[in-house]
Amino acid sequence: MNKSQFKRNLRDNPYLLAGMIIIGLVLLMIIVGLFWTPYDTTAMNASEKLQGISLRHIMGTDNMGRDVFSRVMYGSRITLLIAIGTVFIGAGLGTIIGAVTGYFGGMLDEVVMRVVDALFAFPSILLALVIVSVFGTGWIQLLISLGIAFMPSFARIVRGEVLRCKNMDYVENARLQGVSNLRMIFVHILPNIKGVLASSILIGFNNAVLAEAGLSYLGVGSQPPYASLGKMLSDAQQYMFTTPSYVLCPGIVIVLMVLGFAFLGEGISRWK
Amino acid sequence: MIKRRPGRRLGTALLMIVLTTLTIALSGCSSDKTGDDSSTLTVGIPQDIDSLDPHYATGAGTKEVLFNVFEGLVKPDKDGNLNPAVASEYTVSDDHTVYTFTLRDGIKFHDGSAVTVEDIKYSIDRNRGADGSEPLISAFSKITDVNIVDDKHVEIVLAEADSDFIAQLTVAIIPANNQTPETTPIGTGPYKYVSSSPQENVIMTRFDDYWGQKAYIKDVTFKVEANADAIVMDLNGGSIDMFPRLTSNQVAQLSEEFQVYEGTMNLVQALYINNAEKPFDDVRVRQALCYAIDRQEIMDYVSDGDGTAIGSAMFPSYAKYFLPELNDTYTKDIDKAKELLAEAGYPDGFEFTITVPSNYTQHVDTAQVLSEELKAIGVTAKIQEVEWNTWLSDVYSDRKYQSTVIGVDASTLSASSLLARYVSDAGRNFVNFNSADYDAAYKSAVETSDDAAKTEFYKECERILSKEAASVYIQDLPEYVALNKKYTGYEFYPLYVQDISLIKPVE
Numbered sequence: 001m002n003k004s005q006f007k008r009n010l011r012d013n014p015y016l017l018a019g020m021i022i023i024g025l026v027l028l029m030i031i032v033g034l035f036w037t038p039y040d041t042t043a044m045n046a047s048e049k050l051q052g053i054s055l056r057h058i059m060g061t062d063n064m065g066r067d068v069f070s071r072v073m074y075g076s077r078i079t080l081l082i083a084i085g086t087v088f089i090g091a092g093l094g095t096i097i098g099a100v101t102g103y104f105g106g107m108l109d110e111v112v113m114r115v116v117d118a119l120f121a122f123p124s125i126l127l128a129l130v131i132v133s134v135f136g137t138g139w140i141q142l143l144i145s146l147g148i149a150f151m152p153s154f155a156r157i158v159r160g161e162v163l164r165c166k167n168m169d170y171v172e173n174a175r176l177q178g179v180s181n182l183r184m185i186f187v188h189i190l191p192n193i194k195g196v197l198a199s200s201i202l203i204g205f206n207n208a209v210l211a212e213a214g215l216s217y218l219g220v221g222s223q224p225p226y227a228s229l230g231k232m233l234s235d236a237q238q239y240m241f242t243t244p245s246y247v248l249c250p251g252i253v254i255v256l257m258v259l260g261f262a263f264l265g266e267g268i269s270r271w272k
Numbered sequence: 273m274i275k276r277r278p279g280r281r282l283g284t285a286l287l288m289i290v291l292t293t294l295t296i297a298l299s300g301c302s303s304d305k306t307g308d309d310s311s312t313l314t315v316g317i318p319q320d321i322d323s324l325d326p327h328y329a330t331g332a333g334t335k336e337v338l339f340n341v342f343e344g345l346v347k348p349d350k351d352g353n354l355n356p357a358v359a360s361e362y363t364v365s366d367d368h369t370v371y372t373f374t375l376r377d378g379i380k381f382h383d384g385s386a387v388t389v390e391d392i393k394y395s396i397d398r399n400r401g402a403d404g405s406e407p408l409i410s411a412f413s414k415i416t417d418v419n420i421v422d423d424k425h426v427e428i429v430l431a432e433a434d435s436d437f438i439a440q441l442t443v444a445i446i447p448a449n450n451q452t453p454e455t456t457p458i459g460t461g462p463y464k465y466v467s468s469s470p471q472e473n474v475i476m477t478r479f480d481d482y483w484g485q486k487a488y489i490k491d492v493t494f495k496v497e498a499n500a501d502a503i504v505m506d507l508n509g510g511s512i513d514m515f516p517r518l519t520s521n522q523v524a525q526l527s528e529e530f531q532v533y534e535g536t537m538n539l540v541q542a543l544y545i546n547n548a549e550k551p552f553d554d555v556r557v558r559q560a561l562c563y564a565i566d567r568q569e570i571m572d573y574v575s576d577g578d579g580t581a582i583g584s585a586m587f588p589s590y591a592k593y594f595l596p597e598l599n600d601t602y603t604k605d606i607d608k609a610k611e612l613l614a615e616a617g618y619p620d621g622f623e624f625t626i627t628v629p630s631n632y633t634q635h636v637d638t639a640q641v642l643s644e645e646l647k648a649i650g651v652t653a654k655i656q657e658v659e660w661n662t663w664l665s666d667v668y669s670d671r672k673y674q675s676t677v678i679g680v681d682a683s684t685l686s687a688s689s690l691l692a693r694y695v696s697d698a699g700r701n702f703v704n705f706n707s708a709d710y711d712a713a714y715k716s717a718v719e720t721s722d723d724a725a726k727t728e729f730y731k732e733c734e735r736i737l738s739k740e741a742a743s744v745y746i747q748d749l750p751e752y753v754a755l756n757k758k759y760t761g762y763e764f765y766p767l768y769v770q771d772i773s774l775i776k777p778v779e
Contacts, residue, residue, distance in 0.1 A: 042643075042644055043644070044573065044640075044644050046572045063521065063573075063637075064573055064640065064641070065573075133659070223654070223656055223657055224639070224640050224643075224655045224657065225640045225643055225655065234501060237501040238501050238504060238522060239521065241525055242521070242525065
């Protein structure tokens, strides 16, 4: 695809464009935050508690006088990391399970998919809570538990797609040529379902951002004094009426992140 | 004629509808007027009850609820006096070794049965581990005998003199024949237990055969508010009428419907350090931590400057024992702190974990300020939030922790209730403090019967705790109690209790 074609495609696809711009901005903020934040993310200041938006603190300050913008820069990093990790684990495991069971079928398929169904029936937040309470709190445990909780939905999608593809002519063709089963799954079938997989990964990404916010809200996510966006939102809740900027700013960043990835997912699925 | 009939039917039907509606509406009015609504009260509590058996309950938050259900031989009041309760009077022998109690006439348990001297003996024996088990209350290990004199009198015989022992006898008297005190708690208090559901609520109702001043409010629900962020919303929304421990910021957000009572929580809030754990086994390291913190700054962040600084394991409400000068043993001195750390072999500081129960906002906030302050001396404090039951088992019972921020309350109206836990082999010594001087001073205090000398020994104990930096003592937190203006009569106790029986509806 040459450059002008790419541009034309992009113009016909406002979702992709909008998604790229929003995610670009968020990524830029996170990358800058790696090297520089306007204030130390944990430095407290008793004389500047719960201030609104000002030039000194463009997102105001929290109840300890910490700069909210600096904390948002840091918190988006944790949130994004957890979201990426969750999707990586969930989609990775889910794809392997879904593809293998869908391709081979039979008894294995029945057994594994019923187990996956059971996992699916379990509320994902509850599952994550159970895992966290067994292995302790912290963002690595959170990441693993959310990953496991997200796995069933990917397994189902992939299995369905593999079932659809496995009797198609090109697969039959490859089988006649003596291609091995694993090669068939991962080299022949998977590339043909990448569109569906990509958009479900991006949807999963959104759910992961929201689930992390939800879990941090319950106090099992990142540990103070560092806070993910969800945790900030939960801390800010009690100051909602006195200092609205404290709750609005992290909230808006979460909305942007989710919106950005949603647009990106929509855009990719429409990409010709 | 034939044509008019459907019209008349319609008219009758309409009339019936109007009448029915009116009946329902008016009956609604009449029940409003009786004002039954205000004789129920919903109290928010920050965590679930850990045990309904008063002898096995450990959490201060549990004891403050059970205070309404159970009574001991004596019972504390809001002024810090001990008044006879299950016993109508008591005498102490001159050598302070024999305490004789007279059973109150006509006193009944919640199940309607009369309290007997056997019940008293059973309750005391259960706590002192008369069957050879570990005493539930360490102070009870000095009881040698509980004798039933006659069916009105019981005497408690001590192995050694203890003039303070009466303060221990607030321990609940429960029926000897109750096989399941954990699920069917029966006491003699102004409220009787109705039901409870885990992580949700405990429901009580007024005990109409109570021996003393009966409670005003009929039905009380203690509702667990595990999510600290929802408290203000629940108060303003009307799903709870009272919440005993609010932060100053939460108070600022309350609607006009609430009356806010201000007091102190009667807690020793500190960064409790596991003295047995490296590097805290070195007194210089503990002292360095004390020098690194600024109490006023913590209070400014956590409670908008309210609160009372403390320098040892004693809070100001116990004015007789409180030593204000200990607040100045360690004043913020970064250089001194660094020097001490270098001497102890940690010139570049070290890293440790503060484990805090996530349901206590004040403690989590305090931990965050501490972590920030300790950076100045190169010490990195990581914060680990845990759920309350995990805290109880890991930190308090198993002592598997490095440090924690928590408030310790007093269970009885005696200095020993705060100081006993620092004796080297005490069961509740969760900081693993170990000092021969302290053990000796505490022993002298308990054995002395002269009140002035006793107080002096307790003060000596406090000084040792301060000098040895057993923990980093911070403050007694301010307490704000919100009570809906439909009710009145809330009173603060020098103990960590909520006396619901004093609350009454306005009007």
